Amino acid sequence: MINITVVAGARPNFMKIAPILKAIQDKKETGTAINFRLVHTGQHYDKKMSGDFFEQLNIPKPDINLEAGGGSQAEQTAAIMVAFEKELIAKRPDLVIVVGDVTSTLACSIVAKKLVIDVAHVEGGIRSGDMSMPEEVNRIVTDSITDHFFTTSEIANKHLLSVGVAENRIHFVGNTMIDTLLSNQDRFVSPRGNMFDDLIEKSYFVITMHRPANVDGEQQLKALIDAIMNGTGNFPVIFPVHPRTAKNLEKIGINHLRLRMVEPLSYLEFNYLVKNAKGVITDSGGITEEASVMNIPCITMRNNTERPETVTLGTNELIGTDPSNLKEPLGRILKGEWKTYKGIPLWDGKSAQRIVNKIIEIYS
Known part of the structure; x- marks a missing residue:
């Protein structure tokens, strides 16, 4: 049995995890020995920033809400880390999936690695080059300790390769947020x-x-x-x-x-x-x-x-x-003189399926 803990905490995360959870569930229903536990860190804790997304995107009720919202970034990071450590000790998985670049992403990846649990970063490798953005710090720290990177673009792949990440840990799968967009239009x-x-x-x-x-x-x-x-x-x-x-x-x-x-x-x-x-x-x-x-x-x-x-x-x-x-x-x-969409590789609505197939390949 492959046991996966999926972490979500802030509004952008929910669009990214919804198709991953569905893809895991689909595999489970066809007989694959795979299971997930959904952890909501509580980083966004009001209904409009969190609750509506669970309802509208058919995300299952979290197995646990760490209720770590509020406070400064440091206070929030600390609260998430303390609560997530207890969660992982009680329910140790084979893999922790973090998504995006929010405080929860950084905090939970650090906790998992300290407990010697593999981390997969969905949307790994993206960079703005602007260290004044908290998100950029979160990305760089998370990627420095990640085991497997699920990337949205060839540019992200190049960023990871340039800092010495081995090719076999980089998995170009596309964009799960676009999976959610296309399936809900x-x-x-x-x-x-x-x-x-x-x-x-x-x-x-x-x-x-x-x-x-x-x-x-x-x-x-x-x-x-x-x-x-x-x-x-x-x-x-x-x-x-x-x-x-x-x-x-x-x-x-x-x-x-x-x-x-x-x-x-x-x-x-x-x-x-x-x-x-x-x-x-x-x-x-x-x-x-x-x-x-x-x-x-x-x-x-x-x-x-x-x-x-x-x-x-x-x-x-x-x-x-x-x-x-x-x-x-x-x-x-x-004037109607704007450029038109040319199509971005693998942004086709099937990214989550690629992620779950790769996890099964690695951990079976």
């Missing part, structure tokens, strides 16, 4: 309420912002919002507001008639908005992947990206954090 649903009822397909923009460089400075945040509103014609702009951003928006009193600030949306609602938008303006990495596959113009307000394939083969364009850079690309979107 028919289930996307329009959000309900006055903010959404009058929206017309391809006649509104969606924005998301949460990175410190964009939202922590009041003047920077105001300048970005003003530039977005000045560059989006007469179209409504839907802004699901991250909790971090909401605090600063309150301070500066943003007020634009076309700007519709809403609470964070569920997975099926948010991706409905993206799929039908004229364009997306974001500082998130994951949204650039989803927008690309759905062939929606995407502007990223960052100086770097850990997902360069969304720029070279996708619909993403990196413009930096200077608000004045928004005018020209927004003008091209309004």
Whole structure:
């Protein structure tokens, strides 16, 4: 019996684990001796950031919730490590799967390796080159102790090879987040309420912002919002507001008639908005992947990206954090002059199956 502990803690993790759990379950039902235990670290602990994803993506109820949410990054890391160590001692697996680049990824991989348990990192090898990002630190530390890397791109493979990772530990499988996207597209649903009822397909923009460089400075945040509103014609702009951003928006009193600030949306609602938008303006990495596959113009307000394939083969364009850079690309979107999705290798909806087949091959 292959016993696997799968770790999830924050919103981006849930889209990535859902197809993996399904692929394990499918193998189990056909007679393969494989089992998983799902550990929710509790890093994101409110319903919109966590609970809705379990319901909408048919993720089974976690076997345990470590309830390690809240506090500073150091406090959260410590709480996850203490609780996860107890979990692994009580229920020791053959393999721990961590996904992405959040605090839970780093904390749980360290605990597993200290207990001499193999770690597989789904989305291993991606790099932004920006050490001011907590996620970049998490990626580098996790990858430095990982046993098996399930990668989303050839670029990630090269990053790992360049630091001496053996080829037989690198498994190019594609992107499980795209598995989730493709398997749920028919289930996307329009959000309900006055903010959404009058929206017309391809006649509104969606924005998301949460990175410190964009939202922590009041003047920077105001300048970005003003530039977005000045560059989006007469179209409504839907802004699901991250909790971090909401605090600063309150301070500066943003007020634009076309700007519709809403609470964070569920997975099926948010991706409905993206799929039908004229364009997306974001500082998130994951949204650039989803927008690309759905062939929606995407502007990223960052100086770097850990997902360069969304720029070279996708619909993403990196413009930096200077608000004045928004005018020209927004003008091209309004004119219908944006590039189209070229297709990214192995982003085909079958990544989780490849992961589980490789695990069975290694651990049987």
